[in-house]
Amino acid sequence: MLRFILIRLGQAIPILLAIYTITFFMVRAAPGGPFSQERKVAPHILEQQMEYYGFNDPLPVQFFRTLWQHVTFEFPPLTSYPGLTSRDIIADTFPVSLELGLLAMIVALAIGLPIGILAAAKKNSILDYAPMSLAMVGICLPTFVIGPLLALVFGVWLGWLNISGWFSFSDRILPAFTLGLFYAAYIARLTRGGMLETLNMDYIRSARAKGAPEFKVVIVHALRGGIMPVVSFFGPALAGLISGSFVVETIFQVPGLGRHFIQAALSRDHSLILSTVLFYAALIIVANMIVDIVQILLNPKLRYQ
Amino acid sequence: MTRPPFRNNFIEWVYTILPFILLGVSSFMFFGCSNSAPTDAEIANTLRIGHPAEPKAIDPHQAISVAEGNIASALFEGLVTQPAQGDTEILPGVASSWTANAENSKFVFSLNPNAVWSDGTPIDANTFVESYKRILTPRFAAQNAVLFYDILNAEKFHKGEINDFSKVGVSAISKYELEIELNRSVPYFLQKLKHFAWFPVPIHEIQANGDLYSISNSWASSQNLVSNGPYALASWQRNLRISIVKNKRYWNTEKVSVVSIEFHTIENTQSQYRAFQAGQIDVTEEIPSELKSANLPNARYDPVLSTAYLVLNTESPSLRNSSTRIALSQAIDRKLLIKAVLKSGTPANRFTPESMPGYPLRSDLANPALVTLAESELDALRGNGPLTMVVSNRDVSIAVAEALQNMWKAKLGIDVRIQNMEFRTFLTRLDEGDYDIGYIAWTGDYVHAYTFLDVLRSDGLHNRSRWKHSEYDNLLDKSLTQHDSNSRLETLYQAESLLMEEMPIIPISWKTKDYLVSSRVQNWPASLVLLRTYKYVHLQN
Numbered sequence A: 001m002l003r004f005i006l007i008r009l010g011q012a013i014p015i016l017l018a019i020y021t022i023t024f025f026m027v028r029a030a031p032g033g034p035f036s037q038e039r040k041v042a043p044h045i046l047e048q049q050m051e052y053y054g055f056n057d058p059l060p061v062q063f064f065r066t067l068w069q070h071v072t073f074e075f076p077p078l079t080s081y082p083g084l085t086s087r088d089i090i091a092d093t094f095p096v097s098l099e100l101g102l103l104a105m106i107v108a109l110a111i112g113l114p115i116g117i118l119a120a121a122k123k124n125s126i127l128d129y130a131p132m133s134l135a136m137v138g139i140c141l142p143t144f145v146i147g148p149l150l151a152l153v154f155g156v157w158l159g160w161l162n163i164s165g166w167f168s169f170s171d172r173i174l175p176a177f178t179l180g181l182f183y184a185a186y187i188a189r190l191t192r193g194g195m196l197e198t199l200n201m202d203y204i205r206s207a208r209a210k211g212a213p214e215f216k217v218v219i220v221h222a223l224r225g226g227i228m229p230v231v232s233f234f235g236p237a238l239a240g241l242i243s244g245s246f247v248v249e250t251i252f253q254v255p256g257l258g259r260h261f262i263q264a265a266l267s268r269d270h271s272l273i274l275s276t277v278l279f280y281a282a283l284i285i286v287a288n289m290i291v292d293i294v295q296i297l298l299n300p301k302l303r304y305q
Numbered sequence B: 001m002t003r004p005p006f007r008n009n010f011i012e013w014v015y016t017i018l019p020f021i022l023l024g025v026s027s028f029m030f031f032g033c034s035n036s037a038p039t040d041a042e043i044a045n046t047l048r049i050g051h052p053a054e055p056k057a058i059d060p061h062q063a064i065s066v067a068e069g070n071i072a073s074a075l076f077e078g079l080v081t082q083p084a085q086g087d088t089e090i091l092p093g094v095a096s097s098w099t100a101n102a103e104n105s106k107f108v109f110s111l112n113p114n115a116v117w118s119d120g121t122p123i124d125a126n127t128f129v130e131s132y133k134r135i136l137t138p139r140f141a142a143q144n145a146v147l148f149y150d151i152l153n154a155e156k157f158h159k160g161e162i163n164d165f166s167k168v169g170v171s172a173i174s175k176y177e178l179e180i181e182l183n184r185s186v187p188y189f190l191q192k193l194k195h196f197a198w199f200p201v202p203i204h205e206i207q208a209n210g211d212l213y214s215i216s217n218s219w220a221s222s223q224n225l226v227s228n229g230p231y232a233l234a235s236w237q238r239n240l241r242i243s244i245v246k247n248k249r250y251w252n253t254e255k256v257s258v259v260s261i262e263f264h265t266i267e268n269t270q271s272q273y274r275a276f277q278a279g280q281i282d283v284t285e286e287i288p289s290e291l292k293s294a295n296l297p298n299a300r301y302d303p304v305l306s307t308a309y310l311v312l313n314t315e316s317p318s319l320r321n322s323s324t325r326i327a328l329s330q331a332i333d334r335k336l337l338i339k340a341v342l343k344s345g346t347p348a349n350r351f352t353p354e355s356m357p358g359y360p361l362r363s364d365l366a367n368p369a370l371v372t373l374a375e376s377e378l379d380a381l382r383g384n385g386p387l388t389m390v391v392s393n394r395d396v397s398i399a400v401a402e403a404l405q406n407m408w409k410a411k412l413g414i415d416v417r418i419q420n421m422e423f424r425t426f427l428t429r430l431d432e433g434d435y436d437i438g439y440i441a442w443t444g445d446y447v448h449a450y451t452f453l454d455v456l457r458s459d460g461l462h463n464r465s466r467w468k469h470s471e472y473d474n475l476l477d478k479s480l481t482q483h484d485s486n487s488r489l490e491t492l493y494q495a496e497s498l499l500m501e502e503m504p505i506i507p508i509s510w511k512t513k514d515y516l517v518s519s520r521v522q523n524w525p526a527s528l529v530l531l532r533t534y535k536y537v538h539l540q541n
Helices: A002-029 A043-052 A059-072 A086-121 A126-140 A143-157 A170-199 A202-209 A214-226 A228-242 A246-251 A257-266 A270-298 B005-032 B040-044 B066-075 B125-136 B143-148 B154-158 B203-208 B269-277 B322-330 B334-342 B375-383 B395-412 B423-431 B450-456 B470-481 B485-502
Strands: B046-051 B095-100 B106-111 B170-174 B177-181 B231-237 B241-246 B260-265 B299-312 B387-392 B416-421 B437-443 B505-516
Touching (some): A002 A059, A086 A214, A086 A246, A086 A270, A126 A170, A143 A246, A170 A228, A228 A270, B040 B046, B125 B143, B125 B154, B125 B203, B143 B154, B322 B375, B322 B395, B334 B395, B387 B395, B395 B416, B423 B437
Antiparallel strands (some): B095 B106, B231 B241, B299 B437, B299 B505
16 A cells, blocks of 8 residues: 555656646746736836846746745745745645635535435435435536625625625635535435435345334445445545635635635736646645545455556 | 445444544634624724735835725825825825925925834934835835936936935935935925825834845735834734724824724625625725616715726727727717716716816817718728727626727727737737727826826837827926926826827726725725825714
8 A cells, every 4th residue: 555655656746747847838828927017017127026036047947946946845935925935825825725625525515415315215206306406506506606695695684694704603604605515416416326326236125124224224224335426526526625716715705725826827926826736736636646545445456456 | 245344344434433523623613713703892993994905015115006005005104195085285294394495396304203113213314215215226126116216316226327325316414304306396296205105114124024125025014014104004814804003103193083994805896895785894995887877875986087098009000090090089989888888987088087186277178170081091991801909808898898899880880809818918918019909097196197198108118009209208398397387287288189189099988986985984085096094084883
């Protein structure tokens, strides 16, 4: 297993290098630069700014210098926030995105799993059709529709929760639900599918034949197998969730990483774009590796390949 | 059926551990939240302002946008200050009084010894000399240093042509007397001084934090920022909220009414509007465009010195003739455009806004004769293929472009191809001259027509039309040498008339600042150049 992990980590290095290279040159190819604004900067001032940030150096020099900065975690000052570096930004904002992502995952599981189980257990009844149609709606409705809708109802009309901000626990509720509902819908459908398959298995029939109560059959016997599709969905979904959602963070003014991901690109902040892209790439690589490890653990056949 | 024992164990393990993980995560989050909801008493004394973007810098020498300037203006104070309402008055700030010579080219400021930094360090004439040296230092690369070029030798120092700052026209005559000598007569110099770039900075604090002239000195990012204005920084939660409280050491602190101000960074205008509706913020940055015509109860439409206009690429084969450019302008139904698309503002028939005080001197603006393009000219124009209009990808800009496209098609039979793109790509296209028509706006820096007309100088930094006209430049230069304010404005008006005869730009609308201010906010400042003073605001609960 250790060997497997080491090999996977070794494979991650060329992947990250490739991502770095592609991103580096894409950023340079984008029209406009970090200092282009509606109110143009005078050429002699621009020259000084370019010099300070090292943009006047030959491209290969910049390429390797920036690469080395990412290897050693010694980041230069950002063009969009001169007093800060990428590390400050990620250290500030990633915990927020992580918290929001985990809360959203809890919401997704707490809503998606019971609905999916119930729908499978009461197949082709109203308890199946109604929540599953709702889940379909949940998948189709994007967060930028659900978010403002929830804010309008619970913030403006009922006045129970804040519209924006990230101060008290109640401020976590709306963003977590907005982000979680989409995944809840997915999980409900995956659970239902997985459960239906498992409920047709022979061992379930034996359990019923032995006289086990229906609740026990569904929750204890069938769920163990039925939840498997959700487990494989969980890894990549979690990576997506915790790296921040630009839409939800913007709607509810959550100070997370997702906003910087977009904002860095819009403000052509080369250093911040590279750092956030590499950070996200590393997260996905780690999440995928964990999923693979879990799959190996679950399927002994894979262990010897 | 037998299942691998391992799989069974693993799932049991997951089942056992999952509830604990969930419980742990949720309790961590519950107790991890430090701030509780504010009490009613706190809200009663706190002015909460919706802020459009996380500031790049609140160092007044590095702040660029109006929004950054708004925060800097609460924390810092310059030699002179803005009145509560309007812009014409000039009130004492760090300087308690001042004198000027007859030509308005030399100013002496007497500083108030009671004006000190929030850590108690005194502010003297030398603080200003050092501060202005900082913003003019070439390697500090401050964009707003160009605002200082009226000062004798400031431009030379900033461009590295001279290295001796004592040759620059800023000097301390005595401990509390500052002299500023200009390279020419500037009657509105005191107006320019209100801009946040002219605020002093705590030299001692910046030096303690690193290199005084470094772009990335982080003194202004730290929580214990030292300032000299009516407010001092209390806390800064990035991308969330900047809280400031009354500065007890401010020389005029008894006049400051609002105890604390919070700037809530909310980028999305819809979110700001909802937060305002829910009573979470008292002032918004703008009204969402679809609600501008909805007669919202707390809406304000303040006139500002800002003009939305079309910049025409005068080097484009189709737009070389001024008659074509004028015909394009005359085909625009500005009233309809404002009513149907922009939803606010006034139709503009010249570049300098009508809200500019004292300008023009005459109200007899001659309506330029209606230009009718000959059929042969129109054919030639159509023969060049469709005109390319570039706009940034904001909904309003795209709607404006589509409306204009229709108007030109209906009245002139000209085809226009619209290209909307991300903002910096759009700017690059304009800068490279890769366009025919662009939609953009200009906002004045100070209250004088010159801040507008200077834009279209032949070698002007912001002149994206590539229009070059020596007579226009001569008129602008002539205005600078005139000491009499009226004859100067007259010259500028001649320049403006010439501009409208040549039409390298097509003015569309004089903009207003459209935003919401809660009824509990009293004496909210209105400024044509969007410079805000918070010290006169009070809250009524």
